[in-house]
Amino acid sequence: MNSVIIVAAGSGKRMNTDINKQFIKLNGKEMIARTIEVFINNKNIDEIVVCIREEEKDFFIKNIVDKYNFNNIKIAYGGKERQDSIYNGLKEVSTSCNIVLIHDGARPFVDSQTIDKSIQVAREKKAVVVGVPAKDTIKVVEDGVIKETPKRSKLWLAQTPQVFDYNIIMRAYQEAYKNNYYGTDDSMLVEYIGQSVSMVMGSYENIKITCPEDLDFAKEIINKRA
Numbered sequence: 327m328n329s330v331i332i333v334a335a336g337s338g339k340r341m342n343t344d345i346n347k348q349f350i351k352l353n354g355k356e357m358i359a360r361t362i363e364v365f366i367n368n369k370n371i372d373e374i375v376v377c378i379r380e381e382e383k384d385f386f387i388k389n390i391v392d393k394y395n396f397n398n399i400k401i402a403y404g405g406k407e408r409q410d411s412i413y414n415g416l417k418e419v420s421t422s423c424n425i426v427l428i429h430d431g432a433r434p435f436v437d438s439q440t441i442d443k444s445i446q447v448a449r450e451k452k453a454v455v456v457g458v459p460a461k462d463t464i465k466v467v468e469d470g471v472i473k474e475t476p477k478r479s480k481l482w483l484a485q486t487p488q489v490f491d492y493n494i495i496m497r498a499y500q501e502a503y504k505n506n507y508y509g510t511d512d513s514m515l516v517e518y519i520g521q522s523v524s525m526v527m528g529s530y531e532n533i534k535i536t537c538p539e540d541l542d543f544a545k546e547i548i549n550k551r552a
């Protein structure tokens with residue numbers, strides 16, 4: 327059984343809007359609705375858990391679940407950090423889950439082929455991250471001074487979904503909380519327990535909609551795909 331946890335319980339501070347960015351309409355359809363639809367329409371996804379802010383539950387049910395007939399999704403409540411939201415989602419996943427995908431609600435342009443590929447690789451490798459090779463040169467900077475320039479050919483930008491054997495990700499989360507370890511992605515927690523994580527090619531269109539300028543690119547992607 328393949329389950330996806332879609333996290334949409336952030337506050338969207340960097341978007342600087344009065345509504346949660348998940349509910350911003352992109353060419354007439356809410357961002358989170360677009361993201362959920364990709365997974366609902368993927369034949370390899372058996373279960374969907376969406377993590378939302380508890381105070382947004384009524385709005386989410388009325389304006390997303392009922393409006394788009396997303397009747398089979400499960401809801402979990404978010405936590406203070408992204409990692410806390412995901413842990414709440416993991417606790418909602420069915421016990422018959424084998425593979426769990428973790429995906430940002432703010433990444434509505436993930437494509438079905440990438441989802442399929444990440445599941446296929448995770449079945450063999452137990453842990454996989456979707457990403458793209460860095461195009462820019464990346465600098466390590468401390469106090470405004472460049473300390474290191476890692477070799478660009480080795481650098482990838484991690485995206486989501488990040489896909490794991492269910493038992494491995496649960497063990498990683500339990501270990502992380504035991505040591506009060508917080509990562510900026512889920513792979514960090516799996517790496518922390520010493521598990522090898524594979525990288526698979528995603529798409530440069532699989533952007534995380536974070537800041538206002540991302541909305542223009544989002545509209546370009548939608549128009550290009552129309």
Ligand SMILES: Nc1ccn([C@@H]2O[C@H](COP(=O)(O)OP(=O)(O)OP(=O)(O)O)[C@@H](O)[C@H]2O)c(=O)n1
Pocket residue numbers: 333334335336337338339340341348377404405406407408409411412430431432433534535536
């Ligand atoms: N406590 C949190 C924080 C983030 N997220 C989700 O994790 C994804 C990636 O996080 P990000 O893009 O940073 O969203 P926000 O945290 O909402 O944005 P900001 O940092 O600007 O407040 C988003 O879909 C967001 O809703 C979450 O479910 N719970």
Ligand SMILES: C[C@](O)(CO)[C@H](O)COP(=O)(O)O
Pocket residue numbers: 408430483484485486510511512534
């Ligand atoms: C998980 C992630 O999308 C990988 O790039 C990213 O780390 C999330 O960061 P955020 O600050 O929670 O958006």
